[in-house]
Amino acid sequence: MRRGRVAYGGAIHDCVDRDVDVLLEDGRLLPETEVVWLPPIAVGTVFAVGLNYADHAKELASARPQEPLLFLKGAGALAGHRAETRRPQGVEFMHYECELAVVIGRTCRNVGRAEAATVIQGYSVANDYAIRDYLENYYRPNLRVKNRDACTLLGPWLVDAADVADPQNLTLRTWVNGVMTQQGSTRDMIFGVHELIEYLTSFMTLGPGDVILTGTPQGVVNVSPGDEVVTEVESLGRLVNFIVDDATYGIGPVAQG
Amino acid sequence: MAAPQIASAPWGARGPAWLTGTVYGALLNHRADVEALGARMHGPPYLAPPKAPILYIKPRNTWRVNGDVIPIPQPPALPAHGAGVQVGATLAVIIGQPCVRIRAENAPRHVAAVTVINDLSLPHKEVFRPAIKERCRDAFCAVGPWVAAVAGIDPFKEHALRTFINGELRATWNTRDLVRSLAQLMADVSEFMTLHAGDVLMVGTPRDAPLAGLGDRVAVEIEGIGRIENTLVKESGAERGAAGVSR
Numbered sequence: 001m002r003r004g005r006v007a008y009g010g011a012i013h014d015c016v017d018r019d020v021d022v023l024l025e026d027g028r029l030l031p032e033t034e035v036v037w038l039p040p041i042a043v044g045t046v047f048a049v050g051l052n053y054a055d056h057a058k059e060l061a062s063a064r065p066q067e068p069l070l071f072l073k074g075a076g077a078l079a080g081h082r083a084e085t086r087r088p089q090g091v092e093f094m095h096y097e098c099e100l101a102v103v104i105g106r107t108c109r110n111v112g113r114a115e116a117a118t119v120i121q122g123y124s125v126a127n128d129y130a131i132r133d134y135l136e137n138y139y140r141p142n143l144r145v146k147n148r149d150a151c152t153l154l155g156p157w158l159v160d161a162a163d164v165a166d167p168q169n170l171t172l173r174t175w176v177n178g179v180m181t182q183q184g185s186t187r188d189m190i191f192g193v194h195e196l197i198e199y200l201t202s203f204m205t206l207g208p209g210d211v212i213l214t215g216t217p218q219g220v221v222n223v224s225p226g227d228e229v230v231t232e233v234e235s236l237g238r239l240v241n242f243i244v245d246d247a248t249y250g251i252g253p254v255a256q257g
Numbered sequence: 258m259a260a261p262q263i264a265s266a267p268w269g270a271r272g273p274a275w276l277t278g279t280v281y282g283a284l285l286n287h288r289a290d291v292e293a294l295g296a297r298m299h300g301p302p303y304l305a306p307p308k309a310p311i312l313y314i315k316p317r318n319t320w321r322v323n324g325d326v327i328p329i330p331q332p333p334a335l336p337a338h339g340a341g342v343q344v345g346a347t348l349a350v351i352i353g354q355p356c357v358r359i360r361a362e363n364a365p366r367h368v369a370a371v372t373v374i375n376d377l378s379l380p381h382k383e384v385f386r387p388a389i390k391e392r393c394r395d396a397f398c399a400v401g402p403w404v405a406a407v408a409g410i411d412p413f414k415e416h417a418l419r420t421f422i423n424g425e426l427r428a429t430w431n432t433r434d435l436v437r438s439l440a441q442l443m444a445d446v447s448e449f450m451t452l453h454a455g456d457v458l459m460v461g462t463p464r465d466a467p468l469a470g471l472g473d474r475v476a477v478e479i480e481g482i483g484r485i486e487n488t489l490v491k492e493s494g495a496e497r498g499a500a501g502v503s504r
Binding site: 044045047069070071072073074075076077109134136137138139140141142143144147148149203204205206207251 | 278279281284285302303304305307308309310311312313314316317318319330357358384385386387388389390393394395449450451453456
């Protein structure tokens, strides 16, 4: 089952996938472009993993990490399918990151990797933008790079774990304006999904709605206002996003209030 | 923009009922911490002093209230931290009106309330990578027993913060020693992200915060705002049943 959340007709609805349409819980069938997409779940804690693909780590000239490089996001960073993401005026390098998102289904602590599959509710697609101009070497990647409004897209669907045979054998692809710019496979993760759950639950409790963004392979390129960016994870869906400038986003150049 | 929807804590109301947003803290926001790093900020891996605020997040598994026990890891699980945990007294504001690129002088309009937080962490000397294992352990964020309405207390004036271990005063610091005042911190954070209604912003703690160990009663206090006291207990890791999974 693929489940989503959308706004339509002045209300928020749960929905399921019907090919190019969405079926609301009340029976209405709508084209996907007729609804406003929200992240498919109300998120709890959102984790992201940096440098988790051997190739991407090499691309960014960093050493292979000894333990997962983790950072957190606030819920305000998230937006859904077909969202607009702002590229601030004057930045030099802003790039997408196509990622497999893992959604935790129950409260758990000290979960070994052999049983980690039992705590996963499902999977989704994430596009976790970074603006590298703002990187600083304190708690890197710092939140100014990675916790910006609507710069972490999640969706369109939450796909039940039972429908994903092997989360470590999924192709990830990104297209910018229809041109494929990134391709990799979750088999190349340094720390796999089950290992990440084992690591996190060795020192903290995870709960339903917690999300782990598992990192991105090589092939990140700069994006510009007007670009359509599509991130896809095999068998999970295609997550569409639009890059806009400050004026289109609707934000002025000076402090407001 | 409406506040983002957040799943309610699944393991019961461990934190205060009003706490539904994201809890942010500021790193290196005490002058002594910046001075302690000193010339090292210009060498690897830091290369330059910080420019924008450096934030961290205390996720919902860390939230506790006054009187709760706080489990701490024991050797040999984490032998490097056998010396104890750091007890970090900090002042925090609860956002009322969303902050989007606000000016510092307008910061008071955006605050709903103020509280005291014990922001615990395992000691970590280097701050190059996010300190998730050190800062985000279960129960490592004990949030004040009540929130003081802003009408009765001004979070923007100077406040003295005190840390007690087993009733003995072990550390004092004052918000006058912040690198960024609360108002400036709110303005500078809101330049790059929205602080939503219900989010919490902690001004930071000195990194030489006192250490406490197993069995210690730890308390942090801000006069006029509140005092929160908790006891450090052994982390068993087995309390969630067979195979560690709550069923």
